[in-house]
Amino acid sequence: MTAHTDDGTPAVQSPAPLGDWQGLSTLSVWANTAAGGVPTMVTAVIGTVALIAAGQGAWALAPVPAGLALTALMTWIELVRLRATRYRVTSERMEMRSGILATAHRSIPRDRVRSVDVAAPIHARLFGLCAVTVGTGEAVGSGSDQLQLQFVTAEQGERLRRELLYRRPAASGGAAGATPEDRAGGAAEAGEEVEVELARLDPRWFAYAPATTATAGIGIGAIATLLGANAQSEGRMWLWLSERAGLPDSAEIASYVMARLLLVVPTFLAGLLLSGVVVLLAVAVETWWNYRLTRSADGTVRLRRGLLTSVSLSVEGRRLNGVVLHEPFVLRTAGGADVRAVATGLSAGDDRRTSAKSRLSPAMPRARALELSADLTRTRNSPLEVSLAAHPRAALRRRFTRAGIVTVLGAVAAAGAAWLHTLANEAFWEAVYRIEERLSPVPVAARSVAAAPLWVWAVAAVLLGAAALWYAVGSYRGLGHGLHPRYLVVRKGMASRDTVALERSAVIGWRITRSPLQRRAGLAHVSATTAAGEGVYTAADVGLGQGLAWAHEAVPGLLSPFLVRVGPSEEEPRPT
Amino acid sequence: MSTDTLRLRPPRNRVNGKAVLWWTANALLVVLPLTAALVVPALFWEEGRPWLLLAAAAIGLPGLAVTVVMPQWRYRVHRWEITDDAVYTSSGWLWQEWRVAPMSRIQTVDTKRGPVQRLFGLASVTVTTASAAGPIEIAGLDSALADATVERLTETTQATAGDAT
Known part of the structure; x- marks a missing residue:
C-alpha cells in the first residue's frame, strides 16, 4: 500500500536538523533556468531562422546572443534569490527570510498551518524538486496567507508535508526540547501504516471530462487561434499550405462549401466538438492521472494527482469543514459530479481559484461522488443527500421576472437586427464577404446570414425567450436548504449547481441581506459566514421567516437573542 | 405552513445623530463635483449649454434626491x-x-x-x-x-x- 512513497521510508535521511536555517535546493537555479531558458532559446533560434529566411543576414546574428544573455541574467537573479532565501521549522514556528532589495521575514506559528501543498511542475520534477506552499487560513490581504518555498528537494518537501501537519493526538507540548525530526519520523511511520484510501482514479471517469458547456467553445478557441494566425498573415498561411499540399484555395473552398452547406456546416461543428473533446481529455489526464485521496491516522486528508505536474495537497482533518458537490449543467445531465473541499487554508486570492484549488476529485458518477462525500465527512449517509426544503413561490416569480426582462431585451435586439437586415444592400454584403474571406478560409458565416429569411430573427427571439424561461424554472428548482445533524446544507445554481454541506460548528456568524424587491416579496439571502472555503455560504431567496428558523436551528443560541415572533403564530407552535 | 413568523428585531442602539450630517456630506462630496463639472463649462460654452445643463440635471436631481433621502433612511436602519x-x-x-x-x-x-x-x-x-x-x-x-x-x-x-x- 505504500507503493507511492518511494521516499516514504522513515527519516534516515536528514542532512540538517529541521530546526536550523536552511536554503532552497541549489538545483532550483537549474530548474528555473531550464524553465525560462529553453523557451527563450527556442524563440531565439526561430527568430534567427526567420531573419535568415527574410534575407536580413546581419540581424540574424542578434537573437541567439541576446537569448543567451537574457538566460544568463535570469540565472544570476535566480542565484541571488536562492542565496537570499532561508527557512527553518522549529518546534513552534515556521519561518522564512527572503528578498534581495526589500528583505522579508515571515513567520507562521505551526498550529496555524492548515494545509500543505507540494507541487512538482515538470521542470522541477526533472531535477527531483518540488514547491511547497503552506496555507494558514489567515486571510489578510490578497493571497498573503501563504508561504511558498520554490524549490526544495522532493525529500525535503515530503518531510515538510508530514511534519508541518502532524499533530500529536494529545500532550504535544510535553517534550519541547525533543528534536522535531524524531517526532516527524515516528509520526510518518505510524501515519503511513494506517492510511485509509478514500478514492482512487478510475480511468472510466475520464469519459466525463468533455461534459462541459465549454467543449465546443474550446474547439472554437483552438480553431480560432489558427484562423487568427491565418488572418495575421493576410491569408498567406493558408495560401502557402494549399499550394504545398495541393489543397484548394479559399475561393474554391468557399464555392464548394456554399454548394454543400448542409453537409459542411454539421461536419464543421462536429470538428469543433471533437477538437474540444481532445483538448479537455488531455487536460483531465494531465490533471488527474495517479489520482488518490487518502486519510491518515491523525485525520489529515491527502490528495495526490497529476501526470506532468504532480500535486500533493494535505489538509488538516479538523480544518476540513465541509464538502461541495459541484454539478455544472452538462455534467449534471450526464449524471456526473465532482467533490470539493470546504476547508480553511485553501483560499487562493479569489473565489474561482479557491474553488479550483479545493477540488478533491475529478468528475465522477454522482453516486460515487456522494459516497466519497460521506467518507470525507465521516457520516454514514452523505449530508449532501438530506432532503432540502423548497424556497417560496416568490423566488420563482423573481426568476420569471428576470427571464421576462431577458426575453424583452432579446426581442428588441432581434427586431433591431431584422430591421438592419432589410436595410442592408448588395454593396454592404460584398464588403462583409471581403472582410470574412480575409479572416477565414471557410467564409460561410456572413453568406448564411445574408441568405437567411427574415423570420429567422423571430425564431431566434422566441428560442431565447424559451431558454430564459427554462433557465428560470431550473434555477428555482436548484434552490434548497436543509439540515443534517452535524451539517447545514444549501444548494443553488442552474448553469453550475453547487450543493454545500458546511459543518454547523464551523459557522462563525450570520449575514442576512435584503434588496428592496426582496423586502416586497418577503424574501432574503441568509448566509452563514465561516473561516473555511469561500467564507460565505448563502441560502438564496429564502423566505425570511423560513431562513431565520433554519439559521436558528442550525446554530442554536447565536441568532436567538435577536429573533422575535410576529403575526398569527399562535396556531403553529414550532418544535424548537 | 406559516413558518413565516420569525423576524429579526432591530438592534438596540441607534448610531449618533450627527451621522445624518456625515452621510449628507458624503453624498454632497460626490454629487456636487460631478454636477459642477458639467455646469461650469456650460457657463462658457454657449452652443453646448442646453446639452450640458440637461446632463447636469440628469445627474444633479437624482443626486439631490439621494442626498435628502438617503441619510434619513440610513439613520432609521443603521x-x-x-x-x-x-x-x-x-x-x-x-x-x-x-x-x-x-x-x-x-x-x-x-x-x-x-x-x-x-x-x-x-x-x-x-x-x-x-x-x-x-x-x-x-x-x-x-x-x-x-x-x-x-x-x-x-x-x-x-x-x-x-x-x-
Whole structure:
C-alpha cells in the first residue's frame, strides 16, 4: 500500500536538523533556468531562422546572443534569490527570510498551518524538486496567507508535508526540547501504516471530462487561434499550405462549401466538438492521472494527482469543514459530479481559484461522488443527500421576472437586427464577404446570414425567450436548504449547481441581506459566514421567516437573542 | 405552513445623530463635483449649454434626491448592539444587511476615522472575523463611545479562548 512513497521510508535521511536555517535546493537555479531558458532559446533560434529566411543576414546574428544573455541574467537573479532565501521549522514556528532589495521575514506559528501543498511542475520534477506552499487560513490581504518555498528537494518537501501537519493526538507540548525530526519520523511511520484510501482514479471517469458547456467553445478557441494566425498573415498561411499540399484555395473552398452547406456546416461543428473533446481529455489526464485521496491516522486528508505536474495537497482533518458537490449543467445531465473541499487554508486570492484549488476529485458518477462525500465527512449517509426544503413561490416569480426582462431585451435586439437586415444592400454584403474571406478560409458565416429569411430573427427571439424561461424554472428548482445533524446544507445554481454541506460548528456568524424587491416579496439571502472555503455560504431567496428558523436551528443560541415572533403564530407552535 | 413568523428585531442602539450630517456630506462630496463639472463649462460654452445643463440635471436631481433621502433612511436602519455573546448590527438603506458574529469568533477590533467623519467627531468600529464575508462595521458612532466600545470588545474577546476560526 505504500507503493507511492518511494521516499516514504522513515527519516534516515536528514542532512540538517529541521530546526536550523536552511536554503532552497541549489538545483532550483537549474530548474528555473531550464524553465525560462529553453523557451527563450527556442524563440531565439526561430527568430534567427526567420531573419535568415527574410534575407536580413546581419540581424540574424542578434537573437541567439541576446537569448543567451537574457538566460544568463535570469540565472544570476535566480542565484541571488536562492542565496537570499532561508527557512527553518522549529518546534513552534515556521519561518522564512527572503528578498534581495526589500528583505522579508515571515513567520507562521505551526498550529496555524492548515494545509500543505507540494507541487512538482515538470521542470522541477526533472531535477527531483518540488514547491511547497503552506496555507494558514489567515486571510489578510490578497493571497498573503501563504508561504511558498520554490524549490526544495522532493525529500525535503515530503518531510515538510508530514511534519508541518502532524499533530500529536494529545500532550504535544510535553517534550519541547525533543528534536522535531524524531517526532516527524515516528509520526510518518505510524501515519503511513494506517492510511485509509478514500478514492482512487478510475480511468472510466475520464469519459466525463468533455461534459462541459465549454467543449465546443474550446474547439472554437483552438480553431480560432489558427484562423487568427491565418488572418495575421493576410491569408498567406493558408495560401502557402494549399499550394504545398495541393489543397484548394479559399475561393474554391468557399464555392464548394456554399454548394454543400448542409453537409459542411454539421461536419464543421462536429470538428469543433471533437477538437474540444481532445483538448479537455488531455487536460483531465494531465490533471488527474495517479489520482488518490487518502486519510491518515491523525485525520489529515491527502490528495495526490497529476501526470506532468504532480500535486500533493494535505489538509488538516479538523480544518476540513465541509464538502461541495459541484454539478455544472452538462455534467449534471450526464449524471456526473465532482467533490470539493470546504476547508480553511485553501483560499487562493479569489473565489474561482479557491474553488479550483479545493477540488478533491475529478468528475465522477454522482453516486460515487456522494459516497466519497460521506467518507470525507465521516457520516454514514452523505449530508449532501438530506432532503432540502423548497424556497417560496416568490423566488420563482423573481426568476420569471428576470427571464421576462431577458426575453424583452432579446426581442428588441432581434427586431433591431431584422430591421438592419432589410436595410442592408448588395454593396454592404460584398464588403462583409471581403472582410470574412480575409479572416477565414471557410467564409460561410456572413453568406448564411445574408441568405437567411427574415423570420429567422423571430425564431431566434422566441428560442431565447424559451431558454430564459427554462433557465428560470431550473434555477428555482436548484434552490434548497436543509439540515443534517452535524451539517447545514444549501444548494443553488442552474448553469453550475453547487450543493454545500458546511459543518454547523464551523459557522462563525450570520449575514442576512435584503434588496428592496426582496423586502416586497418577503424574501432574503441568509448566509452563514465561516473561516473555511469561500467564507460565505448563502441560502438564496429564502423566505425570511423560513431562513431565520433554519439559521436558528442550525446554530442554536447565536441568532436567538435577536429573533422575535410576529403575526398569527399562535396556531403553529414550532418544535424548537 | 406559516413558518413565516420569525423576524429579526432591530438592534438596540441607534448610531449618533450627527451621522445624518456625515452621510449628507458624503453624498454632497460626490454629487456636487460631478454636477459642477458639467455646469461650469456650460457657463462658457454657449452652443453646448442646453446639452450640458440637461446632463447636469440628469445627474444633479437624482443626486439631490439621494442626498435628502438617503441619510434619513440610513439613520432609521443603521443600528447596533453588543451583548455578552455577540455583536449584532444592521445597515444599509435600499439594500439592507444584518450581521451577527459571536464574541468567540472575533479576531480584531479597530476604530476608523475618515477625514469627513472626524469633522463631525464621529468614528467607525470595525469588527473582523476569520470569514471572507468582510468585517462588520458600526459606522457613525460618537468618537469617545467608539473607543469605549473597542475597549470593551477587546476585553471580552481576549477573555474568550480559541483561535477564532
